[in-house]
Amino acid sequence: MNISPNLISQTAQKDMRQRLNDLAKPVDGLGHLEALAVKLAGIEGTTDLKLDQRCCLQFAGDHGIVEEDVSATPKRVTAQQSINSLDHTTTIGVLSDLFHCDLKVIDVGVDHQFSDPRIIDAKIAPGTNNFLHQSAMTRSQAKQALQVGFDQANQAIKEGNNVLLIGEIGIGNTSSASAIIAAALNLPASEVVGRGSNISDQKMAHKLAVIQEALDNKTIDSSDPIDILSQVGGYEIGAMCGAIIAAANAGVPLVLDGFLTYSACILAQKFIPDIGEHVIASHSSHENGTKVALKSLGLKANFNLDLAVGEGSGAALLLPWFDAIENLLEKMMTLQKMQVAFAK
Ligand SMILES: O=C(O)c1ccc[n+]([C@@H]2O[C@H](COP(=O)([O-])O)[C@@H](O)[C@H]2O)c1
Ligand SMILES: Cc1cc2nc[nH]c2cc1C
Numbered sequence: 058m059n060i061s062p063n064l065i066s067q068t069a070q071k072d073m074r075q076r077l078n079d080l081a082k083p084v085d086g087l088g089h090l091e092a093l094a095v096k097l098a099g100i101e102g103t104t105d106l107k108l109d110q111r112c113c114l115q116f117a118g119d120h121g122i123v124e125e126d127v128s129a130t131p132k133r134v135t136a137q138q139s140i141n142s143l144d145h146t147t148t149i150g151v152l153s154d155l156f157h158c159d160l161k162v163i164d165v166g167v168d169h170q171f172s173d174p175r176i177i178d179a180k181i182a183p184g185t186n187n188f189l190h191q192s193a194m195t196r197s198q199a200k201q202a203l204q205v206g207f208d209q210a211n212q213a214i215k216e217g218n219n220v221l222l223i224g225e226i227g228i229g230n231t232s233s234a235s236a237i238i239a240a241a242l243n244l245p246a247s248e249v250v251g252r253g254s255n256i257s258d259q260k261m262a263h264k265l266a267v268i269q270e271a272l273d274n275k276t277i278d279s280s281d282p283i284d285i286l287s288q289v290g291g292y293e294i295g296a297m298c299g300a301i302i303a304a305a306n307a308g309v310p311l312v313l314d315g316f317l318t319y320s321a322c323i324l325a326q327k328f329i330p331d332i333g334e335h336v337i338a339s340h341s342s343h344e345n346g347t348k349v350a351l352k353s354l355g356l357k358a359n360f361n362l363d364l365a366v367g368e369g370s371g372a373a374l375l376l377p378w379f380d381a382i383e384n385l386l387e388k389m390m391t392l393q394k395m396q397v398a399f400a401k
Contacts, residue, residue, distance in 0.1 A: 118166035119184030120229030166292030202295025224369020251345030
């Protein structure tokens with residue numbers, strides 16, 4: 058996995074501001090859509106944005122920490138929803154159809170032997186170890202997880218996709234993501250642990266205690282993303298981190314989804330400190346640690362619907378905004394043609 062992020066083009070950003078200012082509307086009239094268009098221009102290095110070939114990479118993995126009763130959901134849902142996504146009956150399955158986005162499901166670490174050939178088999182192990190008592194995975198497995206995501210993203214780009222979305226399915230993974238963010242940012246678990254797939258107050262107190270105990274029992278090098286990933290991570294989270302790095306290298310916009318994708322991006326930030334410049338945030342997740350994670354990445358979410366689904370579903374909901382940007386740039390009348398100049 059080589060790490061050589063494409064430079065963000067300030068020229069393309071400046072040209073995009075100019076192009077937006079010349080559209081038949083008040084200056085800054087398109088508000089946040091304009092900021093999004095400028096960011097996309099910087100990533101792609103052109104004002105001639107290409108946003109029509111989209112692919113969501115949904116990475117799937119199981120988590121040993123579920124033995125500690127930290128989730129509301131049975132573990133087998135990871136495997137079930139992986140198949141359901143391919144049948145287009147999950148949230149991302151429906152939304153990816155609706156918004157013209159290809160969807161790939163990649164098994165990086167599900168505790169199930171799939172016989173469905175539509176699942177991309179990149180299984181490293183049948184789930185992580187319980188990180189309360191052991192390392193979640195070895196350093197070598199952590200590197201493999203990064204490589205899986207890196208390769209899958211590069212493959213999707215090679216196939217002609219000009220926008221990548223990342224998502225996941227992994228029962229128990231909000232525990233892992235919280236521990237990753239706490240370890241990476243040197244924060245107590247209480248600042249990042251949340252309700253995940255909607256646990257009760259009682260279970261929430263227990264989950265918090267489990268994650269804090271796990272962190273207290275480990276010595277994690279907060280500057281080393283492989284150490285963090287191997288001690289408390291998840292295979293699908295590592296893969297998402299690899300996908301983020303590949304997209305940044307290629308200058309292809311990658312849309313983050315919710316909390317799990319933030320944890321992957323915080324790992325990617327250890328490799329590429331300005332990674333927030335290279336990725337697009339979609340929504341602001343319902344999960345507790347959202348604010349602190351997005352702040353650390355220097356990212357502002359574009360919308361907040363209090364989503365807590367994951368799968369890439371929130372990222373897909375940003376796609377109509379991309380359609381809007383592409384169409385407005387292409388079809389709108391210009392002030393120049395109208396011979397309109399604004400009064401100073
Ligand atoms: O994307 C989010 O922000 C998000 C927030 C809460 C839960 N989830 C989803 O719920 C699952 C993890 O929840 P849990 O309680 O099992 O840790 C996992 O499959 C995620 O996709 C996702
Ligand atoms: C049904 C269900 C679907 C999910 N998708 C992502 N996480 C999930 C958790 C549950 C419970």
